[in-house]
Structures are given as structure tokens and as C-alpha cells.
Amino acid sequence: MGTTGEVELERMRVATCIVGSGPAAHTAAIYTARAELKPILFEGWMANGIAPGGQLTTTTDVENFPGFPQGIMGMDLTEKFKEQSLRFGTRVFTETVVRMDLSVRPFRLYTDTKQVDADTVIIATGAVAKRLDFPGGGEGEDGFWNKGISACAVCDGAAPIFRNRPLAVIGGGDSAMEEANFLTKYGSKVYIIHRRDAFRASKIMQKRALDNPKIEVIWNAEVLKASGNERGLLSGLDLRNTVTGEASVLEVFGLFFAIGHEPATKFLEGQLELDTDGYIVTKPGTTQTSIPGVFAAGDVQDKKWRQAITAAGTGCMAALEAEHFLQEIGAQEGKYSSLL
Structure with missing residues (x-):
């Protein structure tokens, strides 16, 4: 079991760990869960000063997300995202990832109570409007x-x-x-x-x-x-x-x-390539970061569009790319589902 100071951490081993709580994170969770990758998702607790669900929780009527012709409250929409993730078996933890070690494989992610060893990581921590x-x-x-x-x-x-x-x-x-x-x-x-x-x-x-x-x-x-x-x-x-x-x-x-956004990337401590504004750099047309097996989706890597629907799209891309990556490294079905 890992420790941080005197705190004994629960240790988990997974194929895919998702960090985030908005449309990108939950779309990635839905796709990876349906692919039977048994993902876990850390939705954070007031990470960057925002409740689980991300920036949508700070809005009222959302009228431009498909499927809701009468509009829907931002908080209600994020709850539906989470319900769908849970339905397909995603394990969701209301904990904040405080640091990662992306220099080892499997990658290691730490919260105040857990150490997670993951073969793939999807970062969807978003960006906060200033x-x-x-x-x-x-x-x-x-x-x-x-x-x-x-x-x-x-x-x-x-x-x-x-x-x-x-x-x-x-x-x-x-x-x-x-x-x-x-x-x-x-x-x-x-x-x-x-x-x-x-x-x-x-x-x-x-x-x-x-x-x-x-x-x-x-x-x-x-x-x-x-x-x-x-x-x-x-x-x-x-x-x-x-x-x-x-x-x-x-x-x-x-x-x-309209004074800019602050991407939630400080916890990465420079382990991934970032642009001059702190956004995660991804290979054009993909969600692949500078480290193979680590993917970024949503506003944490998108400084242009910053919409719920585009974030959801990149969440889908990240999930499919993570699944393909696991296939390439010879991951076997069910191999990563147990606690260590």
C-alpha cells in the first residue's frame, strides 16, 4: 500500500482513469465503460473552485445542447451525464486528483485517500473563465x-x-x-x-x-x-x-x-507539453498528448471553441483512442478490474 506522510492510501489498478467531471469526462466514461474497460472517474471536490460537473454547474439554462429542445438547467444536465456514466458501470469518486506520476508505467495518480495505477489516463479537467x-x-x-x-x-x-x-x-x-x-x-x-x-x-x-x-x-x-x-x-x-x-x-x-480562461493543468507539474497559455497540447486531429497513453479532452486542451458539445466530442475521441492504445499494448479483457 502506498503512503503519503502517515496516511495509508487505498491502491487501485485500472485500465483507464478519467480525471474531470464535465461533458468530456463523462462522455469518455460512457464510451470506455461500454467497451468494458471498467473505468474509474475522479470528479473532484470543488476543484478549481467549481462543484463536480464543471462550468455547466455555474450556468442556468442550457439551450444549445442537442436533445433538449426546451433547454435544461446546467446542473441538471451534468447530473444526467453522471447518471449515464454510472449506468454503464463507471466508478465515480468525489475526490480531487492532487498529483500524477506520468514517468512510470502504469501511470500513478494520487488523491488524498487513493493511489491509482492506470494504463491509460484521460485528462478532462477543463478551464475556468477568469x-x-x-x-x-x-x-x-x-x-x-x-x-x-x-x-x-x-x-x-x-x-x-x-x-x-x-x-x-x-x-x-x-x-x-x-x-x-x-x-x-x-x-x-x-x-x-x-x-x-x-x-x-x-x-x-x-x-x-x-x-x-x-x-x-x-x-x-x-x-x-x-x-x-x-x-x-x-x-x-x-x-x-x-x-x-x-x-x-x-x-x-x-x-x-472576455478576459481569458485558466486551464486546470497546474497539478500536472509540467509533465505534459503545454502551450504558452497552459493548455495541454494534443496532436492535431487527436486527443493524444506528449506522453503515449495519456489523452486530453475538453476545454483543458481546447482554447477556441469551449462548448459543452465540442467537449463531449473530444471525450468520445479520447475514449476510442484509449481503447485502441490498450489493444496495442496487449491489454486483456477483465485484466484491470480488481483492486490490489
Whole structure:
């Protein structure tokens, strides 16, 4: 039995271990379980500050996931993912993987109570949208998160509360330009709030935004506070000019953070190849990482699309690639199902 300090760890031996709790992780679990690989899945416990289920648990109505024509609550959707994984025999543990050793085979993964030896690993730990901290910007009774404030225009921009209303995007990179242009389909006007006097976005993305008649840029500005209306929805922002200190109030009914995402890869401690933003690098057209037998799916390796449905697709890919890898190394059915 392995130990960490004085804590004796339960040791497990599996063919496939999945780390994550969103659509990528559970799709991988469903496919590997149906392939009789007897996977285990660590869904984490408030890993990266988010409940099991990932970013979907921080959203309300999900209207763009196929199969739910009336929409579905984000938390309800993640529960259905988990139910389907369990139905096919996935063992799910509400524990956070705190470290891995990918230099040995089988690979070793550690939680506070377990050591898992796995022939293949699927990492689907996601990425967390960065938010700004100001009064009214968060969750809870006094916050307007999911009540007018979001970090995904593509996910939420078409919601009725945003249609034909003034909206705002915070950011200065390509994502901010793209989200602002996207929101002009729905909002009456879109403001880009940027704390500096120049964007860092590419010239072509800047031009698209600046040439759009429905977009107005508020330069050298920061949000001090978000306020709401009698319905409990966002209705305005208190701004401050970062150069002059002048205060102003901006009437908007939607605010979208576009200041980047933080991929959940720190626990890997540099064992896999990452890009400059910390995302896991995968071989184009696959979920294969820099270490054979380790696969990455979902937002932890996708900085472009970041949608539940694309994450699910890569979860499927990772499962099929893991199964193929096990076949290549001569894995036998049932060989990895027992505890050591």
C-alpha cells in the first residue's frame, strides 16, 4: 500500500482513469465503460473552485445542447451525464486528483485517500473563465452572475433577457472582439470596456469590431460596481476612468467577461507539453498528448471553441483512442478490474 506522510492510501489498478467531471469526462466514461474497460472517474471536490460537473454547474439554462429542445438547467444536465456514466458501470469518486506520476508505467495518480495505477489516463479537467471581482459581479443574493453577467457570449448571448438591449463586453483581446461582434446579433448596442487606450487583439479582429456600427469602445475604463433592477437582473454598471478618475454610469442589461480562461493543468507539474497559455497540447486531429497513453479532452486542451458539445466530442475521441492504445499494448479483457 502506498503512503503519503502517515496516511495509508487505498491502491487501485485500472485500465483507464478519467480525471474531470464535465461533458468530456463523462462522455469518455460512457464510451470506455461500454467497451468494458471498467473505468474509474475522479470528479473532484470543488476543484478549481467549481462543484463536480464543471462550468455547466455555474450556468442556468442550457439551450444549445442537442436533445433538449426546451433547454435544461446546467446542473441538471451534468447530473444526467453522471447518471449515464454510472449506468454503464463507471466508478465515480468525489475526490480531487492532487498529483500524477506520468514517468512510470502504469501511470500513478494520487488523491488524498487513493493511489491509482492506470494504463491509460484521460485528462478532462477543463478551464475556468477568469472573472473580475467587484460588488455585484459574483454569485449569491447580491450578485448578478447568471442574472445578466456571463463569461460566454456564445452560450448565453441569445437569451431573451439580452435581446434588443444594450450589452457590454470586458476585454481587449481577440476573444473580446469576437464576443462583441457576436453579441451585435442580439443586443441593440454593444460596448467594449477596456482598461487601457489600445487593444491587444490582432489588427484584423480590432478592425472588425471598430468597423461595426453597433459597437462602441469605452477606453481607459474599469467596472467598480454592478447594479440591478426590480426583477433582480443586471441593469447598470458604475465605471471609473483609469486616467482621469471620472465616474460614470452605463446602462446595460448584459455584461460578458472576455478576459481569458485558466486551464486546470497546474497539478500536472509540467509533465505534459503545454502551450504558452497552459493548455495541454494534443496532436492535431487527436486527443493524444506528449506522453503515449495519456489523452486530453475538453476545454483543458481546447482554447477556441469551449462548448459543452465540442467537449463531449473530444471525450468520445479520447475514449476510442484509449481503447485502441490498450489493444496495442496487449491489454486483456477483465485484466484491470480488481483492486490490489
